[in-house]
Amino acid sequence: DAKTTQPTSMDCAEGRAANLPCNHSTISGNEYVYWYRQIHSQGPQYIIHGLKNNETNEMASLIITEDRKSSTLILPHATLRDTAVYYCIVRYLNRDDKIIFGKGTRLHILP
Amino acid sequence: NAGVMQNPRHLVRRRGQEARLRCSPMKGHSHVYWYRQLPEEGLKFMVYLQKENIIDESGMPKERFSAEFPKEGPSILRIQQVVRGDSAAYFCASSPPPGGTEAFFGQGTRLTVV
Numbered sequence: 738d739a740k741t742t743q744p745t746s747m748d749c750a751e752g753r754a755a756n757l758p759c760n761h762s763t764i765s766g767n768e769y770v771y772w773y774r775q776i777h778s779q780g781p782q783y784i785i786h787g788l789k790n791n792e793t794n795e796m797a798s799l800i801i802t803e804d805r806k807s808s809t810l811i812l813p814h815a816t817l818r819d820t821a822v823y824y825c826i827v828r829y830l831n832r833d834d835k836i837i838f839g840k841g842t843r844l845h846i847l848p
Numbered sequence: 849n850a851g852v853m854q855n856p857r858h859l860v861r862r863r864g865q866e867a868r869l870r871c872s873p874m875k876g877h878s879h880v881y882w883y884r885q886l887p888e889e890g891l892k893f894m895v896y897l898q899k900e901n902i903i904d905e906s907g908m909p910k911e912r913f914s915a916e917f918p919k920e921g922p923s924i925l926r927i928q929q930v931v932r933g934d935s936a937a938y939f940c941a942s943s944p945p946p947g948g949t950e951a952f953f954g955q956g957t958r959l960t961v962v
Contacts, residue, residue: 771950775891778937778956779955779956780852780939780941780953780954780955780956781891781939781941781953782953783950783951783952783953786950824891833879833896833898833903833904835881835893835896835903835904835906836881836893836941836951837893838883838890838891838892838893839890840890841890
């Protein structure tokens with residue numbers, strides 16, 4: 738079973754920041770938070786991951802709370818092409834650990 | 849650096865036939881995951897392999913399904929005696945050895961059983 742909970746769906750206006758929350762209250766000290774997205778029927782796409790510090794790359798920013806029980810993925814300027822299902826996943830990094838997908842959040846970007 | 853390659857992209861099989869799905873990982877990646885996605889549903893983990901070894905097959909159906917990742921060549925997901933309920937998208941992902949970072953996914957094989 739997935740170790741995360743996410744809202745089923747969210748809307749965001751094009752050009753605005755999309756903030757996607759994720760709860761992972763049972764995360765252990767060595768588990769990382771990963772985000773993937775799946776754009777209609779395509780293969781999942783890696784977005785970003787982090788342990789406890791905030792992370793930023795060309796796609797998004799990841800904000801992890803100090804207690805690590807929740808995180809937020811931020812798409813700074815959402816476009817229509819960001820419409821997708823976004824998955825928050827926790828997994829160990831330096832060991833053999835499968836990737837378990839939950840139901841994710843269906844993000845709709847509105848023109 | 850080519851991404852994860854899956855073939856065929858689309859596969860049609862009659863009930864009772866065998867389906868073979870291939871996954872070529874990214875260069876330097878030694879680990880492969882397989883997932884199944886039924887229409888309008890989420891991604892279900894099936895199996896996690898490294899070369900010549902199955903690490904975790906807890907998501908594999910007990911019958912008709914098998915997976916391998918030989919020393920040379922692609923990973924193969926094999927479905928024997930397919931049934932209509934096997935119709936789905938099958939995705940594979942590859943990653944470096946543990947200690948590496950993210951896993952990269954292929955574009956999937958759409959299996960249709962008629």
